[in-house]
Structure formats: C-alpha cells, structure tokens
Amino acid sequence: MHARPHEETAAGRYSEEVASMEGLEARVAALEGQMASRVGALEERVGLISKDAAAARVLAGGADRDVADISTKLDVHKSLIQALRTTQIDQGKTLQTLHRTQTDHGTRLDAMQETLDGMQGTLTEHGQRLTRLESEMKAGFAKVDSSMQATYAKLAAGQAVITDLLTRHLDDGSTN
Helix, strand or coil: CCCCCCCCCHHHHCCHHHHCHHHHHHHHHHHHHHHHHHHHHHHHHHHHHHHHHHHHHHHHHHHHHHHHHHHHHHHHHHHHHHHHHHHHHHHHHHHHHHHHHHHHHHHHHHHHHHHHHHHHHHHHHHHHHHHHHHHHHHHHHHHHHHHHHHHHHHHHHHHHHHHHHHHHHHHHHHHC
16 A cells, blocks of 8 residues: 555654554553543542432422422412402402492481481570570479478478477376
8 A cells, every 4th residue: 555645654653752662552551541540530520420410300309399389389379369359359349339328328418417407497496495494494493492481381380389289288188
C-alpha cells in the first residue's frame, strides 16, 4: 500500500520515544494510571449521583403526595366557593324580598304617621279636657272632704255625748 498524501506514518506523527515500544509501554502505563484514577473518580461520582437520584426520587414522591394533597384541597376550596356562590345568590334573593317588604312597610308607616298626626290634635284636646275635669274633680273632692270632716266632727261629738251618757247610766246602775 502506498501512503496517502495526507496520512503520516506512526513514526512521523509521534515522537521517537512514543514510536518505540518502550515509550509506548510507559505511555500506556501512565494512561492506565490516569484511567484508574479517573474511573475511581467516576465511580465515586456515580455513587453520589445514585444517592442524589434516590433522594430526588424520595423528594419527587413527597412532591407527588403534596401535589395530590393540594389538588384535593383545591377541589374542596372549589366546592366551598361554589357553595358560597349559591348561598350568596339565595341571600341576594332574600335581600330583594326584604327590601320589597321594607318598602311596603315604609308606605304603611307613612300612612299611619298621617293618622297619628290627626290623632295628636284630638289627644291634645282630650288632654286639656282631662286637665279641666281633674281640676273640677279635685275641687269637688275638697268640698266633700271638708263636708265629711265637719260630719265626722259632729259624729265624734255625738259619740262623746253617747259615751258620757252610757258611762253615767252604768255608773248609776252599779250603785243601786
């Protein structure tokens, strides 16, 4: 075979030391040493990577459980929000009904206020009449009271006379 123009011979490409068998063995021994230390380092890294992968699987499992828990909680929150929405709609309808009732009551109260305003004048007039009647009644009771006191005074005087007569009669009867 002919050497191609772009190919070089082993001796030309490498230094004389590498081309010789002795140099090659030294180089192979050096490479084997490097390879052994590199393989050891790689084995150590693979061990660390395996531990990291195991820890990552544990974390992923925990994250999966966390995601499932959060998903469950979100479903519960969604249900609660829907229930709250339904409650708010019901309460809105109730508030509308109460507003209509309040408006109706307000109209009724306005009508009652007008009636009460009319009654106020009547009550004022009746109050004046009652005050006048009370004054007349007190004056009448005062007359009756003074008349009764005079009558009681006469009764007391009459009872005193009767008591005196009875006492004398009993005193006269006991000496006989």
